[in-house]
Amino acid sequence: MQFCTLFSGSSGNVVYLAGEHGAVLIDCGMSGKQTLDAMARAGLDTASVHAILITHEHSDHIKGVGVVSRKLGVPVYATEGTWDGMAATLGDLPMRDRVAIHPGESFFLDDLEVVPFSIPHDANDPVGYRFFLGRHSVAVATDLGYFSQTVCDAVSGSEIVLLESNHDPELLKSNPHYPARLKSRILGKKGHLSNEDSADAAVRLAQCGTKHLLLGHLSSENNTPEIAYRTAHGALSSAGAIIGQDVSLHVAARYQASFLYRY
Template identity: 40%
Template sequence: MNADEIHYSILASGSQGNSTYIETAHHRILIDAGLSGKRIEERMEKIGRSLKDVDAIFVTHEHSDHCHGVGVLARRYGMAVYANKGTWQAMANKIGKVDLSQKNLIEPGKVKDFGDLQVESFAVSHDAAEPQFYQVHHDNKTFCILTDTGYVSDRVAGTIRDADAYLMECNHDTEMLMNGTKYSWPLKQRILSDEGHLSNEESADALMSVIGPRTKEVLLGHRSHENNTRALAHLTVASMLEEDDLGVDHDFRLDDANQDQPTPLLNL
């Protein structure tokens, strides 16, 4: 790969498990490991990469669809694990023993500098102990991940504005969620709350506030299996962005991350 490129693949994105692989010429990381170790190994093989080469995992929060495989991968491959203090405490009983030498802190608003790769954390509003997400910087390029939040505050929007690429939550269609019978009313309230998840419309609103002239790729992720469809999410977001005079599939590409298959390796 060229020294100025970032390569990335969304290994999985959805309520059943989340993980993103990112590489530069000299470093390789995962953001979250919410599948089993075996399934993450399989996804990595599909994109022609090996977990043996991964330097670190950055964990966003302690929900199992984001941390399920963290302990297994740390023990099997010896990679470093980064999370904030609240997340370390909340996921301690979920991931098993991780050697003290592999445990690292990254608090909200901080940057971990690997030389040719900088990982910046930012706090979000979600029903977890201390949720935070990450944007990765390399050679004046930025890839931002934001897949679990009840809303996007002005502070967050300012932090992530005009990234080169986004993986953005597009969790549910509000009408499908409200009319569905599988979810209890308290669960529906939780999803719709300021500490829940972004609807298709809310995702589009957030994107309208952050997409800039540098933005070349937007991936919609973390879709609910019960309360959304790929086609509906894509159509809703595309329509709203076009109404806002944003150049969908002209100035930037709008695509979809999946639960069951990794995206091909993309590059910036």
């Protein structure tokens, strides 16, 4: 199993996960060219990609989906609500490449078992994903208004978790470029996970066996990698975890591939 983010943040998200017989992209929120170039830079084989899984229809998750699906000739998986929200923006896609999935109903792609789960976010039926390959598992949980029980149950026990750490609430509240409505959307129960809430979730995950935490989907204006890292590090340390020994902690870069986790 190989796992990394290629892009992560409010400017665009692309995640790569490979099993033994094929790989998937989770979201494709940069242009097709940027996505394929990033895979080449990271040494990842585009021919290994057998599907694109979408979390929700916001543009930072779907910008390049149509182009990459056509270029690689691979199907796109999304909930019916997400299809309603994005179908018109993807361009021509044959019906066989439009696959509807349902939260809580698992399916297989090659040797990967995929479990989509509902997330609290202001989109049509958005989901996160957990993947199982043999005894290993990985979860992608970003765009979370809060760390709901559904999300907690779905991702607990994953060895690797990509967890949202979107904003510092004080930076967000004092940001003069953000209108009040946008601030309350981000801070709301269907918005994005703050560093503090992410850090609390990180502690719960570490206590349930997660070995690798990758913080992602950082806001470009209302967060920095240093603040996100420090907040999670502080909470994990206070809970008694030794970073680098009990659990590894990294921040996914906005425009660069993250560390490539291999099992």
